[in-house]
Amino acid sequence: MLQPFKRSFLNIAKRPFGNLRTNCYLAYNSKACLLLDAADHGDDMMRWVKLFCPKQEFQLALTHGHCDHIYAVEHILKYNKKCKLSLSSKEEDLVIVPEYNYSTFLKRSTTLKPVKSRFNFIDHLKTIDIGGDRLHIIETPGHTPGSISYYYPEGKWVVVGDTVFAGLIGSTNHYGGNKKQLVNSIISKILTLPDDTVIYPGHGKNSTVKDEKKNPQIIQFFKKNPPTIDQIKVLKEINFKCDEFLQE
Template sequence: MKYIRIPLGAVQTNCYFLINDEKECLIVDPGGEAQKVFQTIEKHKVKPLAILLTHAHFDHIGAVDEVRERYNLPVHLHRLEKEWPTNPELNGSRFFPLGEITAKPATDLIQGEGEQTIGGFTFQILETPGHTPGSVSFYFAEERWVVSGDALFARSIGRTDLPGGNEPQLLKSIHDKLLTLPEDTFVLSGHGEETTVEEEMDGNPFLNGF
């Protein structure tokens, strides 16, 4: 397997294309600029199977409808954020000068943690709330990847000042779910560069004391 990371939209949210040997593709967090998503799919000649959302903030859902309609894809989102795509106050777009952003409801609601199989992909869903109530991370054990959304960044953590944010809960999620993964696990974050669990355990100033 391989992945491609493309920052999209006004705040450069990372969209990930997870591609297996059969050229199937999972699209994580298509946050805007749908044409760039289409171009990536066409350039690499992959078959999209689904859209996975780590959470439903506006900068992670901006291109969801265009992408899903073009390829007839299911959209997976945690059940606690069922109402968020359609609500600019919940998804945060009402609080930023970019205009209100909405998307249609997700087709597949994530009910909790556990193993998920889509096509030739098998991965673990980890509930990592705190940035938002329904934030999840997608862990691919064989590849040693975890797509963490806005829970954990290189030398930083997700903000908790938007609706539903909870800093103690976020720190607990990071400690209990992400820092317990193998230290060489690559963390594919929602913004910025990739990092590893080991690097964040050793050098993230927000995690001192863990």
């Protein structure tokens, strides 16, 4: 007797690694798994991955190229010989040049140049396949030129890297950072998702789209930098909580 088709479903696990407590995420089902960012302590990280994915196909992707999100990449790729590193082509300079990825400043210079042949640029794609499930690729530049958020509508969650945090926005005072671009990415790419979407950030606690529609740092930004007509339209459509700059 034929068994009814049962659709796979992506689970997500979260754990901080390294001195900067960078959140790494594992999206997985019964067939495959995707590690989002590889912060530090590669051996410990792979033991954590194996708890959820002992035999599944393994994939690795980055939200962006700052050092605290890539320290363990080379180790992870050595451990997984067939794995590619998925990232935006706009992050290539960051992951290769230590001065750009902040590792020189932190006195722990790092580069992914030795594994450049395993780069898999995905900014031309709309989704990543994980064992039959589709994770949506959303370009959210601003914190870095090629920051990517990964959205799973069926599970109502999005991994945003350092684009937005609970009540905060990402930093932009470094190579390739652009605050206006960052805020525009947040309001037009993240806050347009359903209100109950869980936001998984690169550091700290989770939030939701609904909660970040009253993000005080976004409010403060628009008080100093009046929104454009297009931005006002978006802010009204998403019911952003700030009457001061949304009045007619």
